[in-house]
Amino acid sequence: VTTFNSPQLPPVTQRLPWPFVASALVAFAALYASGKFFVLMPVLAVLLVATAALPWRLPSSKILGWVVRVAVWIVVLSISPRRHTTGMSLNFGGSILYEPDYVHLFGYLAAAELVLRAWTFAPRGPSRGDALLLTALVLTAASNTTDRMPIQVLAPAYALLTILCLRAFDRSPGGRATDLLAPPHRSRPPLLALRAVAAVLAVGLAFSAVFVVTQYEYSITNWAMQFARSRPARQTEVGLSTSPQLTSVFNPQPSMNRVMLVEGPYADRHLRALAFDTYLNGQWLPALAHRQFELMPPPDLHRGTAGARLQFTPLVDTFELILLPLESAEVEFPGSIARDAQGCLLARAAPEDPHYAATVLPNSTFQGPLCLAPDDALRQRLLAIPPTLAPAVVSLARDVAGPGDPASRVQNLVRHLRTQHAYSLQYDPGDGEPLNDFILNARAAHCQYFASALAIMARAAGVPARYVNGYYAHELFGKNQTVVRDRDAHAWTECYLDGTGWVTVDATPDSGRPDQLFEQPSRWRHLLEYLQDLPRRIRAWASQLTLQSATVLTSLPVAVLLVVWLIRLLRTPRKLNAGARSYAERSAELSAAARRFDRVLAQVGHPCTPHRTWREHLVRLPDAVPVDREKCRTFVDAYEEARFGDCDERALAAAQDVLRELEVAPSPHQQAKEEPVPAGRP
Amino acid sequence: MDTSTTHMFATTIARLESNLSSVIRGKPDSIRLLLTSLLAGGHALLEDVPGTGKTTLAKSLARSISGVFRRVQFTPDLLPADITGSSFYKPQDGSFEFREGPVFANVLLADEINRTSPRTQSALLEVMSEAQVSVDGKRRELPKPFFVVATQNPSEYHGTYPLPEAQLDRFAVRISMGYPDAQSEIEVLLSHQDHHPYEDLDAVVDCEQVIAMQQQVRQVKVEPAVADYVVRLVQHTRADLRLRLGVSPRGSLALYRTSQASALLQGRPYVTPDDVRALAIPVLAHRIVLDTKSKYGGERNEQVIREALEKIAVPR
Numbered sequence: 002v003t004t005f006n007s008p009q010l011p012p013v014t015q016r017l018p019w020p021f022v023a024s025a026l027v028a029f030a031a032l033y034a035s036g037k038f039f040v041l042m043p044v045l046a047v048l049l050v051a052t053a054a055l056p057w058r059l060p061s062s063k064i065l066g067w068v069v070r071v072a073v074w075i076v077v078l079s080i081s082p083r084r085h086t087t088g089m090s091l092n093f094g095g096s097i098l099y100e101p102d103y104v105h106l107f108g109y110l111a112a113a114e115l116v117l118r119a120w121t122f123a124p125r126g127p128s129r130g131d132a133l134l135l136t137a138l139v140l141t142a143a144s145n146t147t148d149r150m151p152i153q154v155l156a157p158a159y160a161l162l163t164i165l166c167l168r169a170f171d172r173s174p175g176g177r178a179t180d181l182l183a184p185p186h187r188s189r190p191p192l193l194a195l196r197a198v199a200a201v202l203a204v205g206l207a208f209s210a211v212f213v214v215t216q217y218e219y220s221i222t223n224w225a226m227q228f229a230r231s232r233p234a235r236q237t238e239v240g241l242s243t244s245p246q247l248t249s250v251f252n253p254q255p256s257m258n259r260v261m262l263v264e265g266p267y268a269d270r271h272l273r274a275l276a277f278d279t280y281l282n283g284q285w286l287p288a289l290a291h292r293q294f295e296l297m298p299p300p301d302l303h304r305g306t307a308g309a310r311l312q313f314t315p316l317v318d319t320f321e322l323i324l325l326p327l328e329s330a331e332v333e334f335p336g337s338i339a340r341d342a343q344g345c346l347l348a349r350a351a352p353e354d355p356h357y358a359a360t361v362l363p364n365s366t367f368q369g370p371l372c373l374a375p376d377d378a379l380r381q382r383l384l385a386i387p388p389t390l391a392p393a394v395v396s397l398a399r400d401v402a403g404p405g406d407p408a409s410r411v412q413n414l415v416r417h418l419r420t421q422h423a424y425s426l427q428y429d430p431g432d433g434e435p436l437n438d439f440i441l442n443a444r445a446a447h448c449q450y451f452a453s454a455l456a457i458m459a460r461a462a463g464v465p466a467r468y469v470n471g472y473y474a475h476e477l478f479g480k481n482q483t484v485v486r487d488r489d490a491h492a493w494t495e496c497y498l499d500g501t502g503w504v505t506v507d508a509t510p511d512s513g514r515p516d517q518l519f520e521q522p523s524r525w526r527h528l529l530e531y532l533q534d535l536p537r538r539i540r541a542w543a544s545q546l547t548l549q550s551a552t553v554l555t556s557l558p559v560a561v562l563l564v565v566w567l568i569r570l571l572r573t574p575r576k577l578n579a580g581a582r583s584y585a586e587r588s589a590e591l592s593a594a595a596r597r598f599d600r601v602l603a604q605v606g607h608p609c610t611p612h613r614t615w616r617e618h619l620v621r622l623p624d625a626v627p628v629d630r631e632k633c634r635t636f637v638d639a640y641e642e643a644r645f646g647d648c649d650e651r652a653l654a655a656a657q658d659v660l661r662e663l664e665v666a667p668s669p670h671q672q673a674k675e676e677p678v679p680a681g682r683p
Numbered sequence: 684m685d686t687s688t689t690h691m692f693a694t695t696i697a698r699l700e701s702n703l704s705s706v707i708r709g710k711p712d713s714i715r716l717l718l719t720s721l722l723a724g725g726h727a728l729l730e731d732v733p734g735t736g737k738t739t740l741a742k743s744l745a746r747s748i749s750g751v752f753r754r755v756q757f758t759p760d761l762l763p764a765d766i767t768g769s770s771f772y773k774p775q776d777g778s779f780e781f782r783e784g785p786v787f788a789n790v791l792l793a794d795e796i797n798r799t800s801p802r803t804q805s806a807l808l809e810v811m812s813e814a815q816v817s818v819d820g821k822r823r824e825l826p827k828p829f830f831v832v833a834t835q836n837p838s839e840y841h842g843t844y845p846l847p848e849a850q851l852d853r854f855a856v857r858i859s860m861g862y863p864d865a866q867s868e869i870e871v872l873l874s875h876q877d878h879h880p881y882e883d884l885d886a887v888v889d890c891e892q893v894i895a896m897q898q899q900v901r902q903v904k905v906e907p908a909v910a911d912y913v914v915r916l917v918q919h920t921r922a923d924l925r926l927r928l929g930v931s932p933r934g935s936l937a938l939y940r941t942s943q944a945s946a947l948l949q950g951r952p953y954v955t956p957d958d959v960r961a962l963a964i965p966v967l968a969h970r971i972v973l974d975t976k977s978k979y980g981g982e983r984n985e986q987v988i989r990e991a992l993e994k995i996a997v998p999r
């Protein structure tokens with residue numbers, strides 16, 4: 002009497018495919034080499050290899066699995082080497098993203114988990130995704146090292162073995178990967194050739210990827226840091242000059258790079274960087290390097306007056322200068338500030354990522370910490386007329402200024418410059434004193450000429466004046482943010498009016514101011530800048546979090562996951578019970594016989610899973626397994642008759658007889674030596 | 684149950700089997716499944732593409748049993764009365780006479796059952812589960828044994844009405860014939876040389892023997908552990924989140940009964956877990972309904988049952 006074909010189930014074999022074991026070993030070796038030769042890695046490697054030789058497995062019980070897992074964690078945590086104890090660091094500014102020791106620790110845990118799964122008795126074996134993910138995690142952990150040599154050698158080998166390993170996975174009719182223990186499909190020659198080409202290509206790709214990464218590592222890191230760091234490396238192309246010179250062009254490469262973000266009520270503002278008192282042969286002095294800066298005592302920074310509070314976020318390095326409007330009242334800075342006689346501020350002992358704030362008054366004549374009344378010597382310099390200046394300029398200035406008070410004299414001069422001169426980015430000063438030609442011939446030029454001309458003409462009219470450079474903040478972004486770009490570099494004049502103090506005077510015609518000169522930036526640029534700012538915003542937001550709110554925020558997703566898991570648990574109560582409860586008890590003799598037969602199967606390296614019948618298991622045993630199939634079948638027949646038929650003493654006795662014969666059969670290991678074909682492999 | 688009785692039935696079944704396999708070549712599994720459902724007192728649904736021998740198999744079975752065989756070709760305009768029968772007016776004496784429809788047979792071949800309207804399909808519901816017909820408020824018993832073999836073509840959907848779940852549930856097994864292998868197909872060609880081998884078939888069992896075997900199936904022993912295994916399989920499908928509809932108690936009863944029949948077919952007076960496992964897919968797969976996401980996510984009913992078999996521990 003024939004039987005039905007049983008449902009199509011993959012055959013039982015207990016060995017992991019060799020390419021998978023080999024790729025895992027390569028990953029282990031990489032971690033061993035990069036993790037200062039931690040003794041656990043060779044132990045794990047030996048254990049993984051031993052799965053092929055030893056027949057027994059851990060039972061697939063979940064509780065036991067977790068007990069063993071936790072024990073392994075404790076062992077790994079207690080013996081793994083840890084030299085730095087600074088904790089997990091996520092230092093974007095420096096070179097380290099994560100402490101290598103902690104990353105290696107995760108690698109050890111992943112390796113231990115892989116070995117544990119290989120030793121656990123699962124009917125379908127470890128799944129492809131899990132197994133490959135674990136080896137990949139081990140290799141990734143090994144890659145977090147400064148010693149690249151082992152990774153460079155081992156990574157291509159890992160890639161090749163992983164590809165070979167993919168071949169060893171079975172595919173179900175639905176196209177989904179099933180298990181690791183299924184035998185691979187037999188390949189036909191054309192397919193084999195195609196696979197060989199694919200393998201060679203993949204190894205080549207792996208090699209070239211390693212080459213590219215090592216060759217351009219520095220640029221890649223720098224590029225990535227652009228996004229991660231709020232303040233990129235020092236830029237040489239800022240429009241600011243530390244000792245400006247009157248040349249044919251000003252800020253020759255006006256770029257769209259952002260220099261600073263200003264948060265607070267919007268207004269057009271002159272953010273001053275440096276003020277200069279001495280004019281010599283077309284150049285304004287003193288240069289930044291030759292200035293005397295003195296530390297400011299904190300009370301000097303705080304002239305308690307109500308006004309608009311502005312927050313400044315520098316995005317590039319502006320020579321450590323603190324850019325502020327002249328009418329700033331209170332300055333808050335995380336480090337200390339030094340100031341020179343011209344009221345220019347320099348950051349001292351500033352943190353990596355300085356933000357500062359200032360209260361700015363709408364009253365343009367307010368004398369804050371930036372407005373220092375000149376002493377006599379400085380007043381002399383602020384009134385000095387350069388010897389190269391033509392006498393005609395002086396007399397013109399006095400004529401234009403008229404006899405009124407200083408404020409009206411300056412106003413007349415500004416009106417004259419604005420009406421008599423046009424704006425032009427290109428101007429050829431020719432030989433000799435550039436200001437003579439500009440002023441006397443009413444030339445068109447850029448803001449440097451207007452600022453210099455006003456300063457010199459004001460001096461000729463008896464008003465102390467200086468040349469100032471900095472940025473003209475005007476570009477509104479969002480509701481209350483002003484973006485200052487490199488192209489907004491500007492120059493203007495500050496005049497000291499007796500009785501009033503320092504005031505900002507901009508003689509450049511409206512058409513020459515940066516807000517009128519350039520077009521608005523595109524939406525794409527705004528989007529890109531927004532994305533660039535995201536890490537900085539997130540960090541700023543995270544730095545404000547208290548310990549409690551941070552705890553709540555991190556535990557919230559965990560709580561949500563827990564609730565979802567609970568709901569799923571409640572929705573499937575029967576599913577959890579299915580198969581968990583044991584079947585009705587059979588007689589002691591039957592139980593003993595079943596246990597003994599299971600032991601016989603385990604001894605030949607092919608224990609039967611609890612999810613299949615012995616009959617199916619016997620049909621699917623590989624040919625090389627040294628066990629008498631005929632006797633096994635006789636046993637199963639007799640056992641089943643005793644178990645499921647009428648409890649027959651005769652059948653049970655027959656089963657026990659066959660069992661005894663099976664148990665005294667020659668040791669499987671001796672037979673295995675005679676048959677070198679590995680079980681379960683084609 | 685007596686072993687000699689069992690062997691006697693096994694010989695009868697072997698005769699029946701060889702009779703059928705002389706016509707249907709290379710399909711011993713399909714033949715056994717059909718016989719299993721006959722002995723279990725259930726009905727069979729043959730599902731495959733045209734030309735694979737579904738109708739021939741059903742006709743051969745009917746011919747092998749010396750019973751009444753009727754065939755209904757299901758079409759969209761077929762009415763319930765066309766299959767159950769209806770009362771006709773007799774002008775001679777002014778009374779109504781009931782004329783039996785094709786369901787009054789021992790083997791009913793419902794060909795292309797999915798081509799008729801749901802209304803006519805539903806008329807089969809009572810027929811299949813109760814083996815009786817109610818016309819004009821009068822209950823009429825069908826002859827025994829009563830065995831419905833329905834066929835349908837799953838690959839064509841134009842102008843078809845897919846069977847409702849309630850109707851599908853009434854079929855004990857669903858059998859996919861599949862194409863024969865090359866050797867069997869050659870045998871098919873050669874055996875058709877001068878005439879259809881079907882014409883050579885003789886009846887090898889009579890209706891009484893079939894009824895006796897059906898009663899004998901109920902005597903096959905099922906150990907409580909095996910019944911527990913059947914219930915675990917079925918309950919697993921009810922808890923499966925991918926399924927909109929798990930297996931009904933009618934389904935577990937069908938698995939129980941067909942397992943008994945399968946044991947008897949193999950001359951064994953008791954059911955083993957292997958019987959249950961071999962029948963799980965033909966008996967259960969057509970009763971479950973995948974939810975939309977899983978259905979279009981590439982899951983198959985057979986795969987779900989196969990996974991249940993892989994997950995649930997077997998009694999030993």
